[in-house]
Amino acid sequence: MSVNNPEYDFKWCPGCGDFGVRRALEKSLTDRKIATELPMENNVVVAGIGCSGNLVHLLEGDRPYGFHGVHGRSLPAAMGIKMGSPDLNVIVVAGDGDFLSIGMEHIAPQAARNLNVTAVIMDNAVYGLTKGQSSPTSEFDMITSSTPYGKQEEKINPLKLYLEYGVSFVASMMSSKIKDLANLINIGMDHKGFSIVHVQSPCTTYNDTYQLLKGNKKLGIAPIAWEIPEAHDKSDINAAHDIVDKGGVPLGILFEDKLRASFDENINKLNEKVKPRNLDKVIESFSI
Amino acid sequence: MKKNDFVMRFAGEGGQGVVTSAEGFAQAAAQEGYHIQTFATFPSQIMGGPTWTQTRISTNEVLSSGDELDVLVAFNEEAYMTHKDAVKKDGVIIFNSGDFNIDDDSSSIKALGIPFDELAKSTGNTRAANMVVMGALADLVNMPQSILESFVTNKFTRGRPNDAEIISSNIEALSLGKLEIEKNNFHLGELAASTPPKYEQILINGNAAISVGALAAELDVFIGYPISPATPILLWMEQRLIGNGKFVHQSSSEIESIIAIIGAGYSGKKAMTSTAGPGFSLMSEGIGLAWMTEIPIVVVNVQRGGPATGLPTKTEQSDLYASIYPAHGDVSIPVIAPGTVEECFYASIKAINWAERYQGPVVLLSEHALAERQTNIPKPDIKKIKIENRLTYTGENGYKRYEGEKLSPMPIPGKPGSYVANGSEHDDWGDTTHLPQRHIEMTNRRFNKLKLLENEEYESINNHNEISIMPWGGSKGPVQEAYKNLIEEGVEIGWFYTMFLNPLPKKLLDELKEKKLIIVPELNYRGQWSSILRSYGINAKSITQYTGLPFKVNYLIEQIKKNINLE
Incomplete structure (x- = not known):
């Protein structure tokens, strides 16, 4: 059940990180509406399949447009929407299974194009909706329902990967820091080009990492999340790699390329350069 | 002589x-x-x-x-x-x-x-x-x-x-x-003088005719991936689908192509992709998504031979089942299969019109033999072309996009009427639901919309006869030539033809049901079209061939005669 629709029959588990991401996205969309003076309908939220994708139905307040497609294909859908109608603001919401396993093949091409959309990735290192299978970001040897004796694959490092692919804006955050997350999503939406905000969004049922992220002084557990220092040069790709190499979960903007043109800008330039084809003349060109 | x-x-x-x-x-x-x-x-x-x-x-x-x-x-x-x-x-x-x-x-x-x-x-x-x-x-x-x-x-x-x-x-x-x-005093006989047609003509092949047709139907977005024998359509579009509001691009895979054109269709644009066998298989899930979300798109499938990689540069008509029923779940995808190069042009316009009219995916089913065939056709008169645009929603927010069991206006992102285009079964808002009543309602809604496509034209000649021949797609030409020869010989046989294979024009369906036998020459092993006709209660029988080449006229004459017991 959602605020908008009593018939809707999906629920997140109590304490799910995705609640925080939803709050943050609601806030950033509302902020954007005020800042741009554009109606909420100017935003399209493209959702992946999984717990996280259901965010699109659970948003409260003014409804943006939504697209809830098939598993792993949120980025191609976002490309079609953005390039079909470049005036729209397009946001992808997807989980680690959707975005980094079945949908992995779509990240590199959009990074190469610098598609002007913002992806908010909810990483809980597990497949939640199908009840607890391992995901690409699950730890090596982790016991899950699909790896009963331990996962025999190394986990991938999404931030490293985004940087290597040339994603032009890469940020990292955790779901409980709603204000910071909303702020990052806003900067990502303003960024001209492909922006990814990768969010640690724990699954309280199958992989509860809250304690790990925040630490627990009583139990002597140090937090793995750490703030990126203000002095970090966001335009420096090497410095961004250094941050990832320090390990743990950095919080903040790792990399931001403000100089690169976005895909729609480049296509626009091409369209201005090449003369449009008139249908009569096209048909004429086949004259015998 | x-x-x-x-x-x-x-x-x-x-x-x-x-x-x-x-x-x-x-x-x-x-x-x-x-x-x-x-x-x-x-x-x-x-x-x-x-x-x-x-x-x-x-x-x-x-x-x-x-x-x-x-x-x-x-x-x-x-x-x-x-x-x-x-x-x-x-x-x-x-x-x-x-x-x-x-x-x-x-x-x-x-x-x-x-x-x-x-x-x-x-x-x-x-x-x-x-x-x-x-x-x-x-x-x-x-x-x-x-x-x-x-x-x-x-x-x-x-x-x-x-x-x-x-x-x-x-x-x-x-x-x-x-x-x-x-x-060397070598001669073959003199070619009779030509009688040039009175109308203007163009010289074009099937792939180009489809491309020009799409342009004429005001296509906005084309996204495709190279694959024989459909590649020339992508290349053609890359050259000519240029201008304000137009977008053409080579994708990273057929999966990306299909989902991206659905995104473009959702955003209000007329969008198309082209592919062949293997790429079409990869697009299955996406075509189901367009059907489920009710988004207009056109997929051009230029058939080649065989499953898997098969025969990339040969011709076959073996993707008919796959085109009508490409995806899991209950679907019935509209299919238009042109039979000549000229029909390729008009089929392309019609495919885009159909997608707009019923708000969903349409498969334009061509084949290698048409794609590469150069022939002279009458120059299309673009003033006579009828262009259709989707019914769009122009009201306020709070719109139930999927309300009722028939076609309803489609909101355009950016304008009031926000909803979720949802590949999961949904209620009238587009939110996910699993209620039996909703699944019944939405399934009915999706199939009801096909009725908007049932009144297209078809050919019906000499149908006082009990037995008729009915080719489909690119076999039309050779079968027509065989048919003319048979009629000249005095054989009593009728002729049916349409490029609108799914849904079949309703009147044609009624006529077919009246016949004693419908003979269907087609280039596949299973006799795909005749088996579909039989499922409608029509007594249809195929003449099949699966050589990777088109039919020869003499073979058809011989086989048709066998089927009507003349030999």
Whole structure:
């Protein structure tokens, strides 16, 4: 059940990180509406399949447009929407299974194009909706329902990967820091080009990492999340790699390329350069 | 007696001028007012490999590429060995004597060796071997040399400093070819004079006709991935789908193509992709998504042969099941299958119109034999083209996009009416639901919309007869030629045809149900169309062929007669 629709029959588990991401996205969309003076309908939220994708139905307040497609294909859908109608603001919401396993093949091409959309990735290192299978970001040897004796694959490092692919804006955050997350999503939406905000969004049922992220002084557990220092040069790709190499979960903007043109800008330039084809003349060109 | 019809096949290695000779000769003949049709088959490799192109020239409309050859032009020995048996008893073979010699005396067919390359070289233009061949052929059928000369002059007047030089060497090559025929007193009979049609014509192939049609239907977005034999559509679009609000791009996979055009369709644009067998399989899930979310898109599927990689450069009609039922779950995808190059143009417009009209995916089902076929067609009159646009929502927010069991206006992102286009079963808002009543309602809604497509045109001739023939897609031409022959023989048989295969025009369905037998020639093993017709309660039976090549007319005549117990 959602605020908008009593018939809707999906629920997140109590304490799910995705609640925080939803709050943050609601806030950033509302902020954007005020800042741009554009109606909420100017935003399209493209959702992946999984717990996280259901965010699109659970948003409260003014409804943006939504697209809830098939598993792993949120980025191609976002490309079609953005390039079909470049005036729209397009946001992808997807989980680690959707975005980094079945949908992995779509990240590199959009990074190469610098598609002007913002992806908010909810990483809980597990497949939640199908009840607890391992995901690409699950730890090596982790016991899950699909790896009963331990996962025999190394986990991938999404931030490293985004940087290597040339994603032009890469940020990292955790779901409980709603204000910071909303702020990052806003900067990502303003960024001209492909922006990814990768969010640690724990699954309280199958992989509860809250304690790990925040630490627990009583139990002597140090937090793995750490703030990126203000002095970090966001335009420096090497410095961004250094941050990832320090390990743990950095919080903040790792990399931001403000100089690169976005895909729609480049296509626009091409369209201005090449003369449009008139249908009569096209048909004429086949004259015998 | 003058002849009305010549069939010539050009065979050799890719890059030897096989295709340029065949198409050049066809174009020259078309300029003179003859009807022409070419049929090409290539190896799936960049350079070399056995290739052949067939050109048929006629004083009347050409329906098939022709069963037997009047002329074989063999550019190498392998081509001679492969194709010599396709030559008629009174036909001739012209071979490249610079490459090989025919020692085989057993063949009764007249053969003449001409050193194509050497003669070309003697004009100072080594690339004019195809002109030597064309000059020889023209003389062989008593076609005035002036036709080819003006063809050459048109072709090479390109505003470059060496135009005159190139034109003169090519004309010299033409006359050297002609001289060889004269010297050897070789003749095939005279081609009757053409009666040029009164209307304007264009010379075009199926892939290009689909592309121009899409442009005429005001396509906005094209996203595709290279795959034989659909690649030329992508390349054509990359060149010409330019301008404000247009977007064309090569995707990273067919999965990306299909989902991206659904995104574009959702955003309010007319969007299309083109693909073939393997790519079409990858698009299955996406086509289901467009059906479920009710988003207009067009998928052009240019059929090739076989499952998996199959026969990338051969023709077959084996994707019919896959096109109507590409995806899991209850779907029935509208399919338009053009039967001629001219129909490719109109089918493309209709496919985009259909997608807009019923708000969902449409498959435009073409095939290799149409894609590469060059032929003369009447120049389309774009003023007569009817363009349809989706019913759009213009009200306020709070709209239930999927309310009711029939078509409803579609909101456009950016404007009021926000909803979720949802691939999961949904309620009228587009939010996910699992309630049985909703699944019933939405399933009914999706199928009800097909009724908007049931009133299209079809051909029904001589249908006082109990038995009728009904081809589909690119087999239309050869079957039509066979049918004409049968009617001339006095065989009692009717004719049905439509390019609208799903849904079938309702009136046609009623007519078909009345018949004792419907004979369906089709290029696949399972008899896909006849089995679908049988599922509608029609007594249909297929004539099948799965060689990777189009039907031959004589084979069809023989098989049709067998089926109506005349032999």
